[in-house]
Amino acid sequence: MVVHAHVDSSDVRVGGPRFGLVVSKAVGDSVTRHRVSRRLRHIAAELLAELDPDLLIVVRANPASAAASHDDLVRDMRSGLSSAVPRAREERS
Template structure:
């Protein structure tokens, strides 16, 4: 589970990352990455809209993305903010496929600066 310091919690922070971040589109997710100037902890945010499915499905997808983010946390440079948006296709994605997609989005987003 991600610590509170590693989560984006305010709407304005989500908005800043989505608007000013580098966008990486995959078949199951869209990732937005933004580097901050100050040395802050890595922070993750997750967006799972109603078009993905019902509440149970959305919560399952969010938990899977959080678990994958926790695994990827040590490899992300400090001061990075990442928002993952789940697409409806993420419902049928297996765990290894979803984790690999999030990992590739982080690598691509870091190179795209």
């Protein structure tokens, strides 16, 4: 998976952090894409408390996400966040 982060600098925040998911047809058929989306949403919900509220996160699933275990997806998302969030903070400075 690929993780992108952006620091929301707007004055009005509805709450956060916010996640967006991109699961393209390359991942699989409709049933597979929805299963991957549900799994990623579940993982994102687990990670919400660990992230700052001013973050906007986009997660793009790769085709390998369809066959990945839960632990692999969690590890990949944490890894992606650990590199994307500091980069977004640097760009904001």
